[in-house]
Amino acid sequence: MTDRAPGVAVGDEVEVVVGAVAHGGHCVARYEGQVVFVRHALPGELVRARVTELGGGSRFVRADAVEVLTASPDRTTPPCPWSGPGRCGGCDLQHVARPRQRELKADVVREQLARLAGLEVAVVVEPVTGDADGLGWRTRVEYAVDASGRAGLRRHRSHEVVRIDHCRIASEGVAGLDVTRREWPGSEAVDAVAPATGAPVAVPVGPRGSVPEDVPDVVERVEASWAGADGGGRLARDFGVAARGFWQVHPGAAATFVGAVMAGLDVRPGERALDLYSGVGLFSAALGEAVGPAGQVVAVEADRDATEHAERNLADLPWVLPVRARVDDAFGVPRRTSRGRRPHRGRRPVRSPMMPTRADVVVLDPPRTGAGPDVVREVAALGPRAVAYVACDPAALARDTRTLTEAGYRLASLRAFDAFPMTHHVECVAHLVPS
Structure with a gap:
């Protein structure tokens, strides 16, 4: 990476008119034909932006809005003195009024689905209970x-x-x-x-x-309810989690996502469910109670500690089977590199005997990089009547949705939630059914 792009260098300040919001907590502007990703700005503003980084072989630059020359009516004073150019990088949107924050996130989800999945979807980002002013929520x-x-x-x-x-x-x-x-x-x-x-x-x-060595486990309580064609259901359960293990950071998020996932699946007694990237068993518990003793849930999770917690959390549901494995390994598909490419060498993958050959419903809650095309195609091959995809990255969701649509599924519904107020992050729950 060099310290100069055509016309600008790191540290230069330029005046730009800010364009649309983009995925990643910034807006897009142009200066002398070059793309500028501007943080701490809002669409429609005229700002003085200081170049902080050159990227993509100098095809674009990153910049901070250090002076607002013409402000958006949606601009507000950040409640945190550590938010702003050159300060803490945790909050991207403290300068934006709360309703407008959710509108910007909806714009990003909508744009990613249109560009990467070829779908035109109406998106509304819903607030999550427990953060009236967007502060004091992160647990x-x-x-x-x-x-x-x-x-x-x-x-x-x-x-x-x-x-x-x-x-x-x-x-x-x-x-x-x-x-x-x-x-x-x-x-x-x-x-x-x-x-x-x-x-x-x-x-x-x-x-x-x-x-x-003496780090204790913690206990998270989840009380969720949902309505559906089957009459709906309710989950009230404690989950043991390692203090450093994965759990939703918003206090209302886990219950919200369980309700959203289950409402769209209409799980029936006696069905077989597959919970991929299952963590400590949050969705597995709801699925297990819904399918009952005549059904089955297979929960696949790579992390050893999380799988051990899931075994304890779900011990009263013996028809729920926690399986410790990478999801791609469990399906017997080649692992991909961090860039999404298949490695040239390595052992021939073998499908786990614990993986079913069919499933009635499937839940995916992958990491930020998404499940990937190989795993998604294996999910479709199971022939589920409904798939629920929980995504913390709209671009990954859009890419995997495209793969599912190519495999014969359609997007039946999409809900988006403001589970990370003051930041650009947004959580989505998508439901897909056979076309």
Whole structure:
């Protein structure tokens, strides 16, 4: 990467008219024909933007709006003093009024589905209960620790640690741990967790992810209900989770997503369900209670710790089978590299005998990179009557939706949720059925 693109260099300031919002927490502008991805701006504004980075072989530049010359009516004063150009990189949208935040996220989801899946879909981003002002909701925060042993949050696209007083989107339980006011010698990070049940926990993370041996598990309570053609259902259950394990960071997210997934599946007693990327068993529990003893749920998860927790969390549902395996390995498809390419060498993949050859319903909750075309085609080959796809990245959702539509499915419904207020992130729950 060089420090100069045609016409501009890092540190230059240029005046641009800001265009549409784009995936990733910025808006698109142009300067002398060159694409400029501008953070801390809003569509329609005239801003002075400082170039922070050159990317894509100088085909585009990244920049921060350091001065607003003509403001959008949707602009507001950020509630956090650490939000803004050159500061904490955690919140992208604190300068945007809350209703407009959700509209921008809807625009991104709509654009990704149109561009990558060829689908024109009406999108409304729904709020999640528990964050009236968008602050104080995050129940899991990973702080970075600098060389002096003090904790803070990282600058955008940087390893540099910004020392803050406290995070404005952190929950009361996380804030009460006073992570940024304590010293953490020898640590590289600190995970702060405020579970639904029990006391908050601060876990120091050493080199190579090492943690103390006495880190306790935490308990998350989920109470969800849903309506459907089958009359609907309800889930009320505690889930044991490793303090550093995966769990939704918004206190209302887990129940919201369970309700959305189950409402669109209409799971029936005696059916066979497949829960992919199943974690500690959140969706598996709802599926297991719905199919009952005459049915079956196969839950596939790669993480050993999460699978062990799932076995304990679902012990009262013996017809739910947690399987520890990568999903692509379980299907017997070749692993792909981080860039989505198949490796040239490696052992011939073998399908797990635990994987069913057919399923009535399938739930996917993959990581940000998505499930990928090989896994998605295997899902379609099972012939499910309904597929629920939970996605934290709209681009990955759009790519995998396209693969499913090519395999004979259609998008029946899509709901989007503002589970990460003040940031550009958005969670989607899509339901697909045979065409």
